[in-house]
Amino acid sequence: MTQSEGDLAVTELHFVRRYSIPAQRPPAKMTGAFGWLRDNLLSSPFNIALTLAIVLLAVWAVPEIVKFLFIDAVWTGSDRDACLESVQHREIGACWPFVWERLPYFIYGSYPIPERWRVDVFFAMLAIGVVWLLWLNAPRRDLGAFYFFVVVPIASYVLLHGFAAIGLPVVDTVLWGGVLVTIVLSAVGIVVSLPIGVVLALGRRSRMPAVRLLSTTFIEFVRGVPLITVLFMASVMLPLFVPERFEPDKLLRALIGIALFASAYMAEVVRAGLQAIPKGQYEGAMAVGLTYSQMMRLIVLPQALKITIPNIVNTYIGLFKDTTLVLIVGIFDLLRTIEVARIDPKWATPVTSTTGYVVAAIFYLIFCYGMSRYARAMEARLAKGDKR
Amino acid sequence: MWTDKPAPARPARVAFYNDPRVRSFAYQFVLCAAVALVVYGAVSNAIDHLHRAHIASGFGFWDQTAGFDISQTLISYSSQASTYGRAFWVGLLNTLLVASLGIVFATVLGFVIGISRLSKNWLLSKVAGGYVETIRNLPLLLQLLFWYNAVLKALPDIRDSIVFDGSIFLNNRGLYLPKPITGAGFGWVEVAFLVGIVGAVAFGFWARKRQESTGRQAPVFLVSLALVIGLPLAVLALAGVPIHFEPPQAGRFNIRGGIEVLPEFAALLFGLSIYTAAFIAEVVRAGILAVSPGQVEAAYSLGLRPRPTLRLIVVPQAMRVIIPPLTNQYLNLTKNSSLAVAIGYPDLVQVFTGTVLNQTGQAVEVVAITMLVYLTISLLTSLAMNFYNRRMALVER
Numbered sequence: 132m133t134q135s136e137g138d139l140a141v142t143e144l145h146f147v148r149r150y151s152i153p154a155q156r157p158p159a160k161m162t163g164a165f166g167w168l169r170d171n172l173l174s175s176p177f178n179i180a181l182t183l184a185i186v187l188l189a190v191w192a193v194p195e196i197v198k199f200l201f202i203d204a205v206w207t208g209s210d211r212d213a214c215l216e217s218v219q220h221r222e223i224g225a226c227w228p229f230v231w232e233r234l235p236y237f238i239y240g241s242y243p244i245p246e247r248w249r250v251d252v253f254f255a256m257l258a259i260g261v262v263w264l265l266w267l268n269a270p271r272r273d274l275g276a277f278y279f280f281v282v283v284p285i286a287s288y289v290l291l292h293g294f295a296a297i298g299l300p301v302v303d304t305v306l307w308g309g310v311l312v313t314i315v316l317s318a319v320g321i322v323v324s325l326p327i328g329v330v331l332a333l334g335r336r337s338r339m340p341a342v343r344l345l346s347t348t349f350i351e352f353v354r355g356v357p358l359i360t361v362l363f364m365a366s367v368m369l370p371l372f373v374p375e376r377f378e379p380d381k382l383l384r385a386l387i388g389i390a391l392f393a394s395a396y397m398a399e400v401v402r403a404g405l406q407a408i409p410k411g412q413y414e415g416a417m418a419v420g421l422t423y424s425q426m427m428r429l430i431v432l433p434q435a436l437k438i439t440i441p442n443i444v445n446t447y448i449g450l451f452k453d454t455t456l457v458l459i460v461g462i463f464d465l466l467r468t469i470e471v472a473r474i475d476p477k478w479a480t481p482v483t484s485t486t487g488y489v490v491a492a493i494f495y496l497i498f499c500y501g502m503s504r505y506a507r508a509m510e511a512r513l514a515k516g517d518k519r
Numbered sequence: 520m521w522t523d524k525p526a527p528a529r530p531a532r533v534a535f536y537n538d539p540r541v542r543s544f545a546y547q548f549v550l551c552a553a554v555a556l557v558v559y560g561a562v563s564n565a566i567d568h569l570h571r572a573h574i575a576s577g578f579g580f581w582d583q584t585a586g587f588d589i590s591q592t593l594i595s596y597s598s599q600a601s602t603y604g605r606a607f608w609v610g611l612l613n614t615l616l617v618a619s620l621g622i623v624f625a626t627v628l629g630f631v632i633g634i635s636r637l638s639k640n641w642l643l644s645k646v647a648g649g650y651v652e653t654i655r656n657l658p659l660l661l662q663l664l665f666w667y668n669a670v671l672k673a674l675p676d677i678r679d680s681i682v683f684d685g686s687i688f689l690n691n692r693g694l695y696l697p698k699p700i701t702g703a704g705f706g707w708v709e710v711a712f713l714v715g716i717v718g719a720v721a722f723g724f725w726a727r728k729r730q731e732s733t734g735r736q737a738p739v740f741l742v743s744l745a746l747v748i749g750l751p752l753a754v755l756a757l758a759g760v761p762i763h764f765e766p767p768q769a770g771r772f773n774i775r776g777g778i779e780v781l782p783e784f785a786a787l788l789f790g791l792s793i794y795t796a797a798f799i800a801e802v803v804r805a806g807i808l809a810v811s812p813g814q815v816e817a818a819y820s821l822g823l824r825p826r827p828t829l830r831l832i833v834v835p836q837a838m839r840v841i842i843p844p845l846t847n848q849y850l851n852l853t854k855n856s857s858l859a860v861a862i863g864y865p866d867l868v869q870v871f872t873g874t875v876l877n878q879t880g881q882a883v884e885v886v887a888i889t890m891l892v893y894l895t896i897s898l899l900t901s902l903a904m905n906f907y908n909r910r911m912a913l914v915e916r
Contacts, residue, residue: 171641178640185642341547345554355897356890357854363872364890367882371568372561452658459861466661473668485669491661499656 199224214480225486229478240308240463249290250311256283280322304382308463316389316454321447323390328397335402353395358456362388366460385457393450400446404439444506448499466491580879587874589865591781603875610870617787618853624792629799636804654797660858662794667786667862686766694780695767702761711754719743783864795852806841839911846904850897
């Protein structure tokens, strides 16, 4: 069969395939676990070195930590002998019996033992309030806000401080301590700082020069100095400034210091939110004849606070961590109770300090990490609303 | 009936108490009066209290003899001869020392971790993420106490010091390093160092001018390095190395000579650097993510290679976002250095608001001076920041 070259292409052979052949499987090296390893861990010599270094670090560090916390740890015992290397003749890790014995002290401080149920009730009330407010689909959240901002503070004060008329003996605040004080300080800071912060933020954006000047001065002053000096001011200068008969007790002084400090930071967070609200919202509110307070209450603040929720929660995390500073002005918060317990001769061993700090670290990690997860979830939720 | 005449134009009459100007004035007046009243009450109470407690007021204590020792002094200080004023300066310098070193370490560590978090290496980014999440969620005070009490105080005591190389001692009283003793002719090395810095700055200016006019680049980094480090080294060699190191001498109860690094200082420096680095890492990450990927793609399509892209396109734009929050972190670090009081490092707060306040009882003056110092630092920084922002602001239409 002889044909010219021209005919060949047209009639006989199809250079263009008319059906697709089944796709070949990608090389095994590029997919699955191997591919993932190649892409994520071993993509270049530098990356291989990094991966190796981290793996070596982990191989060295992780077993050490596990050994300290679990394998070498002491689980039972009644005093320091159980956790002393010279007595036990073996390597000693964390000293858990110390924590078991001192746990009530870490939680309640020196709160009288027969009255400790009151602290438990307070924790429960607070927990209900927090869940009610944070769970966004909870029923009657308006009632929840009233409960959290009005009922809980009053009931807690009566419960914790005592009220002789209804048969609750008064417990002096010097006896409070541990987690109780940490929670009280941060709860009061949280409840008080938001309203004061909103007022300060509005003041800073006010058109009245005197209001603006006073708010700005306060905010910049407090934000420019360390918390510890504010606490010193509250604890040594405040008693000078008020008449003797109103002299606040130590805990109240620290509370005032922390609340003022947190308010200034909150004011800046709220101000950022207010600035993010488009001008049209303000103008629209004024155009329909709302007064200033109606405009703020009904139009601006709901939007501004909504978009600042993540930042507000972040400020709360900072506040929660900052409450530890009160130990410097002599208040028995969780960290201070651990400091006291770890040097108690009954339990003083080389591992006691580390064990105590591990407990504190777990406590703060759980709370702060929880809050930051919540902030992130809120952020994601809000971002969803803005997508169209 | 109707008329063509319009109704007589009556000016809108508002009751005077509804006039916004009157209201605004009244509010401000009430507020100022209330503040004045509170301040007056506070001041008169304070005067009353101080008078009854026989506490002196005013700043007379500044020139009185302090009479207490300070464990770390950068300037000469003695408990018998030095005044409270001198103690203030000692404390302030200690604060500035730990803050400036902390800033350097935190910046380096923070940038490394922030960039690691964006690494393509899965393991590395997870480790960096874990670091940030853990450190940021633990109170700084807890970390400081951990470093001080659980790590540094758990080191062997002085007789069982860990010795490196026969000249570096590490124990629970501190770290002892050899002390450099300079001989005659070392002054020339210092002069060379200063000349090197001036030369490097001048060269930078010249190189920039030339690049702007001719487009030719000069190896600024290498030349600067040679001027700042190479020149002093060369002079040092020429002068016959007029420097030797005096190792600390271990005695039975203490170690004499050498440079002593207090465990309080080390714990504070570790704690502050590690804590602030976690925040700086987040700032850096956010800054790098803020540069849109289109910028990198555009640079690649212009033919720039990865390294120049990073240096010329990404970093300058990221720095614009990074620097304001970074300065904020520096300020936080400086303010947080006041936690030194919890572990006994003699910083401004520990020396002045602690010891001086306890000895003189003049709470108002002492706390006011301390706050003023921190306020000054903050205000100076924010002024510098405003200046920078104005220079770096995007020129918009």
